[in-house]
Every structure is written in structure tokens, then in C-alpha cells.
Amino acid sequence: MKVLSIVGARPNFVKIAPLHRAFSQHHEITSKIVHTGQHYDPVMSGIFFDQLNLPKPDFCLNVAAGTPIQQIAQIMMEFEKVMLIEKPDLVLVVGDVNSTLACTLVSVKMNVPVAHVEAGLRSGDRSMPEEINRILTDAVSDHLFVTEQDAVDNLLSENVPATRIHFAGNVMIDSLAYYKEAIQNASILKTLELNAGSYVLMTMHRPSNVDGREGLERVLKIIKRLALLKTVIFPIHPRTWKNMGVYGLKNEFENIKNLKILEPQGYLEFLNLTKNASLVVTDSGGIQEETTYLNVPCITLRENTERPVTVKEGTNYLLKNADEESVALVTAEIFAGNCKIGQIPEGWDGKAAERIVAILREKYINSYVCDK
Ligand code: UD1
Numbered sequence: 001m002k003v004l005s006i007v008g009a010r011p012n013f014v015k016i017a018p019l020h021r022a023f024s025q026h027h028e029i030t031s032k033i034v035h036t037g038q039h040y041d042p043v044m045s046g047i048f049f050d051q052l053n054l055p056k057p058d059f060c061l062n063v064a065a066g067t068p069i070q071q072i073a074q075i076m077m078e079f080e081k082v083m084l085i086e087k088p089d090l091v092l093v094v095g096d097v098n099s100t101l102a103c104t105l106v107s108v109k110m111n112v113p114v115a116h117v118e119a120g121l122r123s124g125d126r127s128m129p130e131e132i133n134r135i136l137t138d139a140v141s142d143h144l145f146v147t148e149q150d151a152v153d154n155l156l157s158e159n160v161p162a163t164r165i166h167f168a169g170n171v172m173i174d175s176l177a178y179y180k181e182a183i184q185n186a187s188i189l190k191t192l193e194l195n196a197g198s199y200v201l202m203t204m205h206r207p208s209n210v211d212g213r214e215g216l217e218r219v220l221k222i223i224k225r226l227a228l229l230k231t232v233i234f235p236i237h238p239r240t241w242k243n244m245g246v247y248g249l250k251n252e253f254e255n256i257k258n259l260k261i262l263e264p265q266g267y268l269e270f271l272n273l274t275k276n277a278s279l280v281v282t283d284s285g286g287i288q289e290e291t292t293y294l295n296v297p298c299i300t301l302r303e304n305t306e307r308p309v310t311v312k313e314g315t316n317y318l319l320k321n322a323d324e325e326s327v328a329l330v331t332a333e334i335f336a337g338n339c340k341i342g343q344i345p346e347g348w349d350g351k352a353a354e355r356i357v358a359i360l361r362e363k364y365i366n367s368y369v370c371d372k
Contacts, residue, residue: 001364002030004088007057008038008075008099011172011286013048014267015094015117018174018353020054026357028365032058034082036075036099040064041238047266051182052175068098068129075102083110089364093137094118094171096130096285096306101137108140117171117356119144120151121285121306129207130285134306143363145356147289148309148345168355169347172286173293177350179268186272192233192260196276200230200331205237206283209301213247218323220252222301225324226281226331227258233273235262279334281327288316293348297339299330315342 003023005016016033023031035057039045049056059082063074075098083091083106091107093100094117107114119138123131138144138155145168146152155165176183189196202223209215226232244250254261265273271290274280280291280298288307291298292314299317310316317330317340333339347355 001028001090001361002032002086002088003090003092003360004032004034004082004086005092006034006036006079006094006099006103008036009095009097010039010044010048010264012094012097012099013045013052013054014175014286015171016092017052017054018171018178019092019094019117019356021178022353022357026361029357029361032086032088034059034061034079034103036079036102037062037064038071038075038097038099041264043264043266044238051267052179072098072102075099076106079103079106080110083107083112088112090115090360092117093141096121096134096137098129098133101133104137104141113142114140115143115145115356115360116141117145117168118147120146120155120165121148122151122154123304123306125304127208131306143360145352145359147347147352148307150308166356166359167347168359169349169352170289170345171352171356172289173348174350174353175267176271176290176293179271182268183271183275186268188265188269188272189276192262194231194233194276197278198231199277200226200232201273201277201280202226202232202234203237203280203282203284203287204234204301205240206302207239208303209283210237210240210243213249216243216247216249219301220249220256221324222281222322222327223253223259224256225328227256229328229331229335230258230278232256232259233262233277234259235265235270235273237264279331288314289348291315292342293344295342297334299327301327309345313343313345315340 007016020031023029061078090113092115093104104114116137144165147170275294283301288310292310297315301322303320305318311318
């Protein structure tokens with residue numbers, strides 16, 4: 001059985017690492033990795049391969065800059081060439097980024113089955129690029145592996161046959177559990193001269209928050225307010241940094257006392273920062289899950305979340321239409337010790353990739369042997 005796994009953007013590396021490791025346990029499976037090049041900076045890509053022990057990708061499509069449409073189109077054209085050479089039995093995609101959608105469409109059009117890991121998540125907001133990627137990818141994938149019950153319900157309500165849906169758990173948490181000790185040992189706090197619990201960790205990169213002046217100014221005010229309470233650590237996404245430049249706001253951010261702007265961090269450093277933060281403020285999808293697993297309070301600055309289990313069961317506070325006042329209010333409650341007591345959702349146990357590979361083996365190898 002030959003599987004091509006697709007990676008393109010930062011969160012994909014974290015999800016594919018445990019899957020590739022699980023595939024590699026079985027001699028009858030050949031697992032190859034295709035990197036689309038959607039994220040190309042060493043700090044957004046290379047360091048993750050090193051830290052997560054991912055082998056060098058078997059194919060690099062090298063499609064970097066351009067609009068999302070140009071990127072999707074380029075990925076599709078380049079990936080078709082790989083498919084013609086490799087003729088895989090299965091293409092495996094994760095998450096909801098443009099690379100996920102592009103490679104799914106190519107596979108389906110070439111009659112190769114697709115497994116989508118982290119299927120069924122829905123924000124209900126079609127203006128989000130990821131939401132369209134999720135809906136389209138799920139509609140045409142053959143095997144849908146989900147991380148939470150809401151995702152199952154979403155797929156069923158879209159008339160996806162139940163036989164395609166598998167409640168597998170969360171592969172992002174597999175990485176977190178697997179690298180627990182290495183995360184613990186990362187020396188980033190020492191480098192930054194920080195104590196555990198003495199800072200707020202911030203990430204912000206969604207178009208709705210950083211692609212316009214209004215959103216960026218709102219983020220600026222929120223950080224100014226938070227920085228009155230604690231040091232704010234802000235590893236900055238290239239998209240956010242670029243837009244701060246476009247709107248002439250870089251100096252304003254850089255001049256906030258008590259704010260440390262950092263380059264994007266490696267996986268181990270970032271998770272160490274997360275684990276030791278008194279609060280995380282974010283608009284990321286994956287970080288809502290990681291903070292729930294680590295039992296760290298998280299404020300999500302978005303109008304919706306496709307990961308409702310992190311709010312219902314975990315430590316996540318979804319703040320819609322947030323301004324500096326509403327963020328300060330929730331922060332004060334959290335710092336006063338009145339924060340949610342979270343629990344770890346079902347199947348977030350470090351073994352999701354093993355379960356996924358077992359199901360795929362059953363479908364592609366055991367049943368094949370039986371047929372013969
Ligand atoms: C993408 C995903 C998002 C995910 C995020 C994680 C989509 C639609 N969005 O958003 O779901 O949460 O990755 O980081 O796929 N850039 C660089 N260097 C890089 C990568 C990107 O400078 O290494 C620049 C790009 O040229 C672009 C901007 O940053 O101008 C945004 O990159 P893009 O790949 O469009 O998506 P993200 O915003 O990172």
C-alpha cells in the first residue's frame with residue numbers, strides 16, 4: 001500500500017509527523033511525504049521537520065508566493081505530475097489549508113481515494129478561507145477521520161454516509177504527548193529571561209484580524225491593555241508582520257512597553273511557551289486545542305470556532321466582537337483564579353494516528369488479502 005501524505009503549512013507538519021511514524025511501523029505500507037511549499041520560510045517549515053523528526057519530503061512542489069488562487073492552481077498542476085509518477089493507493093490530507101483542498105481535488109479527479117484527517121470541523125462562516133477548504137475536502141474524501149463529536153454531527157447533517165466517518169481522536173495532540181519531555185526541556189524561557197506564569201502568550205494571523213487597519217488597531221489596543229498586567233510574548237506570523245508594515249503600524253507595536261515581538265518559534269519552543277503561559281490569546285485553530293490539552297486558559301479572538309469542544313469541555317473562551325475592555329474583563333477573572341476547569345476531550349490521548357492507520361490497514365490491506 002502506497003500512501004502520499006500532503007503537508008504545506010505549519011500546522012500540517014505537526015499532524016503528519018505522528019501519522020508518518022505510525023505508517024512506518026508497518027512494512028507493507030510505503031509512506032511518502034509531499035510538501036507543497038505553501039509555507040516556505042525556514043522558521044515556518046524547515047525547523048518543524050527537524051524537531052518532529054520528519055524525513056526530508058519525497059517531493060517538494062515549491063509553489064511559494066502568489067494569491068491563494070494562484071497557489072491552489074499551481075499546487076494542483078504540480079501535484080498532478082507527482083501523482084502520475086507515484087500512482088499511490090491513497091492520498092492523505094490533514095486540516096483545512098489551501099494545500100489540503102488543492103491535493104484533494106487532484107486525487108479525486110484522478111480516481112485515487114482520499115483520507116481527510118481532522119474532518120467535519122465547521123465554523124459556519126463561509127467568509128473564512130479555511131471553511132470553504134473544509135466543506136469541499138469533506139464532500140469528496142473517502143475516509144473522514146474526526147476529532148470531536150460536533151464534527152460527526154456536522155458531517156451527518158451534510159448527508160455524508162456514516163460509513164465514511166471515523167471518530168479517531170486528535171493527531172495534533174499525538175505530537176504534543178509524544179514530545180512532552182522535549183517540550184519540557186526547551187530552554188526558551190531561560191533565553192527570554194521569563195518565569196513560568198509571568199506572561200501572556202499571543203498569536204494572531206487570521207485575515208479577519210490582521211488583513212485590515214481596523215483589525216490590526218484593535219489587536220494593538222488589546223495588547224496595550226494586556227501589557228499593563230503582564231509581559232506579552234508575541235511570536236509573529238509573516239502575514240501579520242507584513243500587514244503591520246503595509247498599514248505603517250510596526251513602530252506602534254514595537255514601542256509597546258512590556259511587549260516582546262519574536263520571530264515565529266519552533267514547535268518545541270512554542271509549546272514550552274504555551275505550557276508555561278498564564279494565558280494564551282489567539283485566533284489560531286490548533287492552539288485552542290493545545291491549550292485545552294495543557295489546561296492553560298485561552299482567549300480566542302474570533303466570531304466563531306470550528307472547535308466547540310474546546311469551549312464546552314476545555315479551557316477556551318471565545319470572545320466575539322472583542323475589544324480591549326472585554327478582553328481585560330475575562331483576563332481579570334482568569335488572573336483572579338476564577339477560570340474554567342477544563343477536561344481533556346475523548347480521544348485526545350496520543351494514540352489517534354495509530355487508530356487511523358489501523359482503520360486504513362483494515363480497508364486497504366487486510367480486506368485485499370481476504371479478497372485474494
Ligand atoms: C495558513 C492557513 C491557516 C493556518 C496558517 C498557519 C490557508 C487558507 N490558511 O494561513 O489555516 O492557520 O497557515 O500558519 O491555507 N508567508 C511567508 N512565509 C512563509 C509562509 C507564508 O512570508 O513561510 C506569507 C505568504 O507569502 C503570504 C502570507 O504569509 O503572503 C500568508 O501565508 P498563507 O500561506 O496564505 O497562509 P497563512 O496566513 O499562513
